[in-house]
Amino acid sequence: MTRTFLGIPATAPAGVGHLRGEESFPVAARRALGDAQLRRNLGHATTTIRAKSAGVIAEVPDWQALRAAGSAIKTDVLARLPELLEQLEARVTAAGGVVHWAADANEANAIVVDLVRATGSDRVIKVKSMVTQEIGLNEALEAAGIAPVETDLAELIVQLGEDRPSHILVPAIHRNRAEIREIFLRAMPGVDPGLTDEPVVLAAAARRFLRQTFLSTSVAVSGANFAVAQTGTLAVVESEGNGRMCLTLPQTLITVMGVEKVVPTWRDLEVFLQLLPRASTGERMNPYTSMWTGVTPGDGPQAFHLVLLDNGRSAVLADEVGRQALHCIRCSACLNVCPVYERTGGHAYGSVYPGPIGAVLSPQLTGVADNASLPYASSLCGACYDACPVKINIPELLVHLRDQVPHPRGESAAMAAAAYAMDHPALYAAAQRAARLSRLTGRRGRGLPPPLSGWTASRDLPEAPAETFRQWWAKR
Numbered sequence: 001m002t003r004t005f006l007g008i009p010a011t012a013p014a015g016v017g018h019l020r021g022e023e024s025f026p027v028a029a030r031r032a033l034g035d036a037q038l039r040r041n042l043g044h045a046t047t048t049i050r051a052k053s054a055g056v057i058a059e060v061p062d063w064q065a066l067r068a069a070g071s072a073i074k075t076d077v078l079a080r081l082p083e084l085l086e087q088l089e090a091r092v093t094a095a096g097g098v099v100h101w102a103a104d105a106n107e108a109n110a111i112v113v114d115l116v117r118a119t120g121s122d123r124v125i126k127v128k129s130m131v132t133q134e135i136g137l138n139e140a141l142e143a144a145g146i147a148p149v150e151t152d153l154a155e156l157i158v159q160l161g162e163d164r165p166s167h168i169l170v171p172a173i174h175r176n177r178a179e180i181r182e183i184f185l186r187a188m189p190g191v192d193p194g195l196t197d198e199p200v201v202l203a204a205a206a207r208r209f210l211r212q213t214f215l216s217t218s219v220a221v222s223g224a225n226f227a228v229a230q231t232g233t234l235a236v237v238e239s240e241g242n243g244r245m246c247l248t249l250p251q252t253l254i255t256v257m258g259v260e261k262v263v264p265t266w267r268d269l270e271v272f273l274q275l276l277p278r279a280s281t282g283e284r285m286n287p288y289t290s291m292w293t294g295v296t297p298g299d300g301p302q303a304f305h306l307v308l309l310d311n312g313r314s315a316v317l318a319d320e321v322g323r324q325a326l327h328c329i330r331c332s333a334c335l336n337v338c339p340v341y342e343r344t345g346g347h348a349y350g351s352v353y354p355g356p357i358g359a360v361l362s363p364q365l366t367g368v369a370d371n372a373s374l375p376y377a378s379s380l381c382g383a384c385y386d387a388c389p390v391k392i393n394i395p396e397l398l399v400h401l402r403d404q405v406p407h408p409r410g411e412s413a414a415m416a417a418a419a420y421a422m423d424h425p426a427l428y429a430a431a432q433r434a435a436r437l438s439r440l441t442g443r444r445g446r447g448l449p450p451p452l453s454g455w456t457a458s459r460d461l462p463e464a465p466a467e468t469f470r471q472w473w474a475k476r
């Protein structure tokens with residue numbers, strides 16, 4: 001058997017999609033921290049979801065065993081990803097679907113634009129999907145004269161507000177109802193000018209607008225939460241039913257899916273359908289779990305296309321430690337428990353993937369140098385690891401990625417000097433004496449001098465002990 005060597009896997013290309021911010025995390029986070037309304041909204045929302053989730057997780061006696069099973073299934077999937085993807089392709093094709101392979105965001109966008117153009121439609125309805133935001137599909141469609149309409153209520157609020165999502169599950173978590181009313185009045189076609197900010201009134205306005213759009217649009221675009229290789233079945237889970245309208249009403253359905261979303265069998269899917277709702281929305285099961293296999297004559301979309309997207313995932317897979325980030329099922333539990341996310345919100349991360357998982361996934365998809373501040377957007381408290389339903393060790397990943405961040409020359413030189421001193425006992429003893437001297441000369445409490453001052457800008461400089469270990473040891 002001959003093998004084709006494809007070289008080092010590519011990271012997600014720059015200039016397309018939403019994986020890179022325009023400013024570093026500390027700069028963006030500082031601005032977010034000054035927004036009292038944002039912090040109130042975030043604090044309220046994350047506290048509510050956390051409590052709800054903890055309650056329903058406590059009901060499951062074998063929750064830890066389920067987590068272990070989810071983790072083991074994902075490890076198995078990544079170990080034989082090519083085989084499972086080929087099986088998925090064969091099953092989807094046999095069921096009447098068409099499978100497309102996209103190496104990156106540019107290829108995926110071009111495939112979807114061509115497919116929509118071929119239908120003659122100038123509008124698509126969209127199911128809430130992280131991956132289409134990752135690749136900037138809406139911008140690509142608009143550039144081609146095709147109008148994308150988000151149908152998830154929160155995504156619709158974000159789209160009409162010309163805003164960016166700030167949470168994986170609750171994209172408009174940073175908006176309160178007065179702001180939503182103002183957005184609807186400004187941007188929703190045909191909205192009642194007497195609209196109030198009552199949640200039920202806002203939901204009814206969105207429903208009227210969306211029903212009209214569902215009934216007059218022939219193409220839908222979705223992501224996928226899971227794909228079962230065994231039968232070629234795709235699955236989307238959601239809470240509103242708007243996703244199901246998109247998946248069943250149009251003539252053509254185009255699904256864009258990250259390659260890591262495949263699971264081997266229905267037995268495996270069963271594990272994730274138990275883990276996901278309890279960890280994400282704090283529900284016992286998803287209100288709407290839609291599944292479809294290819295095309296069924298006379299029922300639902302009569303053309304189905306599946307776009308399998310890499311966009312840096314092969315590069316993540318190539319890293320033995322980093323690859324566990326591909327286990328993520330996008331439940332957002334790690335966001336809801338993260339003390340950093342709770343205070344800064346999602347926009348500060350600059351990527352469509354915010355919070356702890358964003359801090360480890362985005363830099364890996366783009367290459368660490370392009371998102372160098374994100375691995376530091378954490379206190380390493382470990383709450384994300386405890387909350388993750390598939391046991392991704394996010395703190396371990398953060399430390400792993402910090403090691404790959406290009407460090408300033410001064411810091412690298414200081415570390416090299418420290419390593420040299422530790423390798424030479426006499427020099428090390430002299431350095432310890434110098435440290436004690438700094439204690440006597442009053443450096444204490446003032447931080448280190450440049451170029452090391454960055455390190456002590458947010459940390460206390462530990463006081464050098466009056467006696468070193470070596471001196472203590474020598475006395476005995």
Ligand code: SF4
Pocket residue numbers: 327328329330331332333334335357384387388389390391392
């Ligand atoms: S890393 Fe874990 S907790 Fe965070 S979104 Fe992914 S699956 Fe959920």
